[in-house]
Amino acid sequence: MGKLLLLLLNSALLWCWILITSPGACSQNETDRLALVSFRNAIHEDPYGVLSSWNDSTHHCEWRGVLCSKRHPGRVTSLILRSQGLGGFLSPHIGNLSFLRFMVLQNNSFRGEIPPQISNLLQLRYLYISNNSFGGPIPSNLSRCSNLRMLNLIDNQLVGRIHSNLGSLPRLEALGLSKNSLVGPIPPSIGNLSLLQQLSLAYNTLHGEIPEELSRLERLTLLQLLSNKLTGEIPPSIFNISSIIYFFVSWNRLLTGTIPSDIGTTLPSLRVLAASNNLLIGTIPSSLHNATSLEALSISSNSFHGPIPKTLGRLKSLRWISLSFNQLQDDLSFISSLANCSNLEILSIGSNLIQGSLPRSISNLSASINQFNMPNNQIQGTMPLTLGNLFNLSFLNLEENFLTGRIPHSIGALYNLQQLYLARNMFTGEIPSSIGNMTLLNVLHLESNNFQGSIPRSLGNCMQLIELDLSNNSLSGPIPVEIMELSSLSIVFSLAHNNLSGSLPVQVGSLKNLGTLDLSYNKLSGLIPASISECLSLEWLYLEANSFQGQMPQALQPLRGLENLDLSNNNFSGPIPSFLAELSLLKYLNLSFNELEGQVPEGGVFRNASAVSVSGNRKLCGGALILNLPLCKSPSSNKSSSTKAIVISVVAGSLLCLALLFLSIFCYHKKKQTPTNASTSLSFENQFLRISYEELLRATNRFSETNLIGKGRYGTVYKGILDGCATMAVKVLNLTRRDALRSFVSECQTLGTIRHRNLVKILSVCSSIDFHGNDFKALIYEFMANGSLEEWLHPRTIGQDDGSGESRNLRLVQRLNIAIDIATAIEYLHKGCNPMIVHGDLKPSNVLLDNDMVARVGDFGLAKIISTMSAEAIGVHDQGNSTSTAVRGSIGYVPPEYGMGHKVSTLGDAYSYGILLLEMFTRKRPTEEAFGNSFNLHSFVQMALQDQVMEIVDLSLWSEAGDQQQHIKIRDCMISIFEVGVACSMETPTDRMDMTEVIKRLYSIKASYETKERRTGT
Incomplete structure (x- = not known):
């Protein structure tokens, strides 16, 4: 029986061998074909019809994106379907393509986990599945693919840790795991990948220190660790890997240490050094000039100090210098040394301690420079006329310096300028009309200077402006119609804190895309034009501190996106329109100090006392109780009920007289019962309810410790209940303290004349004598339950608990x-x-x-x-x-x-x-x-x-x-x-x-x- 089974087994194995090696084996061996069919069936999105050729009428080796072996007919060696818009899952049957060497699926929409069966692809050399939506962890058994040379999983949604067994891929030359959600430390085992040339782990949440074992990667050309949470010192030995060309460790925030002084010697092939947004210290190494191929130096947002090496001017390949947000101390003479950097495009040295004046040699900078960024320094003097020679500039920022004088007319020669920031300096004179020549300008910030004169109409030529801020100057005259017609304005348009006069042009309706309009603190007058109703994108509207008049504009009703609205300190009259309560996004409303009258709405924003202000309008009434406005009078009766009104008036008058009689009798007896220590009179007390010492003594349970709320500089505060009424806070002055009496008088004078929802309300005062014959003074406030x-x-x-546990x-x-x-x-x-x-x-x-x-x-x-x-x-x-x-x-x-x-x-x-x-x-x-x-x-x-x-x-x-x-x-x-x-x-x-x-x-x-x-x- 055993011999029979052995004979059958040998026969089966022989038959399998014949099927595989015989000329007809391709049609009978369906392994790879079935694996591809499973791959196709797991894809649910194929917008370009790439898989339409994957049908039974053609051999699977002729399917689009599929390549087969010539030595082993029918066996798939390559699956290349990059950038085809494919969406779906990666079938686990992909692991049956045992001859597969190249799998390139990058830039598609695959989702789900990477199937662990991928580890069966023992011949796999290149795995590119970047820029998809793969989730879950990296398969822990990928280390079985020992022939892998390129592993690119960049830009997915992978989670979990980087497995240490990835360090056992002996032939790996490139490892890309950037732009995922990986956590944990960088495995030291990565240092075992002796053939590795590119290591990209950026844009994850990796933490811990950079392993010193990475310094063993002697062939490394790219080290990309930026935008993680790495800490500690950058291992100095890494700077000895002479093959490094690209070095990225920016945006880890907590990396410490220095850049070695000899970095230009140890990394002679360096092209990019990016270490911004960390905690690095020290000086900028002058040896960088030895890295003659250096193109980008980005070390902003650290704590570097000292001068800027003038030897940087020897780097003719330098395109990008970013040194902002450090503590560099230098004058501007280094600008002259950069004249040899013929490829320089970006110069950013903002927020340092740079002093001196801008030299005329600024015009010698590369004709290719397009970004000049030096805000928040200590630059003085005037802007050189030669600045206009940098005709390729697209970005110029000199904000927050000490620049003076006039802006030169030559600035208009910067025809390619798109963003201009000169705010918070000390410029004087008029805004040059030549700025209107910059027709590509989309951001213009000139706020907080000393500009005078009118706003140049030529700004209307800047038809791509999305931000315009001229606030906090001394500009005068009307608002030019040409500016109001700039429909491109979409983010900010501010002319606040100037001396502008006249009316708001009807062309304001052209600002259909604008989010913020601030014209506050000017001398504008007249009515708000109805065309403002066309500004449907407005979120913030500030018109306060002008002289606008008329009724509250109904044209604001269509602006459903308003979040902040300030119309205070104007001359608006009439009622508050009810539609303001219907603006569901409104979070801040200030209508104070106008001439508004009538009932305040109670819905919407008016329900939030901290979000609305109507103070200074003496004829307003009603509204939420927290606004402390008087109740509105009921509508007067019509003429047909005049007789009834007369009767009611007579009866009411009689009752009033009777009440006054009883009140007089009560006061007479009360006066007789009051002891000799009754409240004395102070001139500022007449507006308050007078409360005696005896009444406060009862209310606070004889100023007991159990009622103690707190102690201050001039007094002690107790909780009290006055004759079973509402709870109050009683501040008893310590008159033995110097200036306590002055404090008492000051508080009465102040709180007695003001009312605001965010000020403590004083209810009463007591200036009397206690039972021992000592002066006694107290202030009675509303009780604040939350302390x-x-x-x-x-x-x-x-x-500490608040009583609620x-x-x-x-x-x-x-x-x-x-x-x-x-x-x-x-x-x-x-x-x-x-x-x-x-x-x-x-x-x-x-x-x-x-x-x-x-x-x-x-x-x-x-x-x-x-x-x-x-x-x-x-x-x-x-x-x-x-x-x-x-x-x-x-x-x-x-x-x-x-x-x-x-x-x-x-x-x-x-x-x-x-x-x-x-x-x-x-x-x-x-x-x-x-x-x-x-x-x-x-x-x-x-x-x-x-x-x-x-x-x-x-x-x-x-x-x-x-x-x-x-x-x-x-x-x-x-x-x-x-x-x-x-x-x-x-x-x-x-x-x-x-x-x-x-x-x-x-x-x-x-x-x-x-x-x-x-x-x-x-």
Whole structure:
């Protein structure tokens, strides 16, 4: 029986061998054909009909994209279907093509996981499946494909770690895993790939240090590790791989160390050195001139210092120099040394410490230069006339320097210029009309200079402009019609803070694609033209502080995309149109200080007290209770009911007389019962309800410790309930403290004359004598159920509860809302009050939170009323003439100029607000011991921008970052917020950001953050 089975088995094997080797074997061996059919069936998208030839009427070796072996007929050796729009899955039967050497499927739409059966392709040499949507991990058994020379999985959605067994592919020459979502460290085993020439791991989330084992890759020409989270020092031994041509480690943010001084000698073939956005230090090696083929040097956003080597001028192949955001100290003489760089296209050295004047030799730069970028330096003097010789420039940025004089007319010769940034300098004179010659211009920023005269009509020739900002100058005259007809404007059009006059041209309707229109703080007048209804893309519209008149324009009704609308400080009259409540995207509405009247709508944006302002309109009524407006009178009766009205009036009058009689009797008996320590009279108290000491004693349970809310500089605050009514907060002044009485008077005078939804409301005062015959003074406020911002930021114990059993923590959006509330209150004090008021002591303990977590600014004990718009009001003082030499406010929040004897100012409040804003999001007090005399919260945050911002953010905000996208979203939001805080807390008062601008920025940051939340589904 055994011999029979053995005979049958030998016969079967013989038959299989005959099938494979005989001339007719191709038609009978269906293995490869069936594998291709399975491959075809897994593809669901074939827009170009590539697979139409894959049918039974033709041999599979004749199918499009398929190549077969000549030595082994019918066996598939190549499958090449790049860029064919194919969509679907990669069939696991692909592993049956055992003779396959080349598989090229790049630039298609394959999805799903890479099947592990691909490891059966033992003859595979080239695997190109880049630019698809493959997900899941890299198959761990790919190391079985020991003949692989090129492995390209770039630009997919692969996840997980890089397997260490990839280091056992002995013939691998190129490994491409960039643009995926890979995590974990770089396996040191990669250093075993002795034939590797190209290593591309960029745009992942790899972390850990760069393995020193990579220095064993002696044939490496491309090292691409940028945009990961790699840390630590770049191994110095890597700079000894003399074959390296392309070196990319940018955007890891936490890589440290230096660039070796002899890099030009050790890497003589270097063409690209890209190490930007890290923590590298040291100087720029002068030896780079030995790398004679160097084309690109990009080391921006590090901490390099010292001069710019003039030896860079010897590199004739140099096309790109990017050194921005470092601490380089040099004059501009190095520009002359670059004249030999005949291929130079990009020169970017912004945000350094470059000084001196722009030399005339700037015209000697390469005729091919198209980007000249030197903002935020210390460049002085005037713009050279020869700048106009760089006729191929497409990008010119000299913002935030100290350039003076006029812009030369020769600038109009830059016919190819597309973006021009000259903002925040000290240019004077008129804007040259020759700018209109730049017909390719799409971005023009000239804001914050000293330009005078009219806006040149020639700007109407720039018909590709998408951004135009001429704000914060001294421009006068009307708005040219030619500019209003630029339908290309789509992002920003700002003429704010000038002296423009006349009406808003009817051609404003041409701005159909515009997102932001800012004409605030000018002298514009007349009606808003109805044509503004055609600006359907408007999201932000700022027309405040002009002299527009008439009723609120109905033409705004079609603008359904409006998010921010400010029409305050104009002469608008009539009712508030109800359609404003129907604009569903509206998040900020300011109608204050007009002549509006009638009932305030209650829907839409009007429901959010922190998003709407209608103060300064004395004839408004109704609306949400939080607006504190009087109730609207009911409509008067018609003539047919006049008799009934007379009867009602007579009855009402009789009842009123009777009530007054009873009230007189009550007051007489009350007066007789009042002890000799009854409340005394103060002239500023007459507007408040008078409460006696005895009543406060009962309300606070004899000022017991259980009712204690907090203690301040001049008094103690208790919770109280007055005769079973609403809860209140009672601030009892400590009259033994110096200036306590002055604080009491100041607070009464201030809070007694102002009303705002973001200010603590004072209900009453008490100026009396206690039972021991001592003077007693107290202020009675609304009770804020959620306490102070101080208690939320710095609880007395870790995990302190708010009574609900949950740890007190403020989410990012809550903090933003509170920051906006505070800024809105301060803006009201500075611009909405007449005379204006300076708070003088802004800090977390003086910010209270109501039931809805709406912030209310309180404690006006140091407030100062400024009666005139003098130097005091704008924060410019003569120290010798100052009469306010005492430092006012709280340590850490007091602006530095107060310590030098300057008077209090609105810009001092801006400083305090900036510090408060930084504290809110770092949770660090400005008085921490880590901040010495030469270091403070402002500089601490400023140094962390942009690269280390997430290292200084309050750790509790990290919990909101569930994934990488949310992490990036929060990081970008925090950078913007910190930039506002830093701008407000600048040392020089005139450099500080205005509260109106703060509100705009914060609303913009919030809108951007919430939009990203909606997009990511968080």
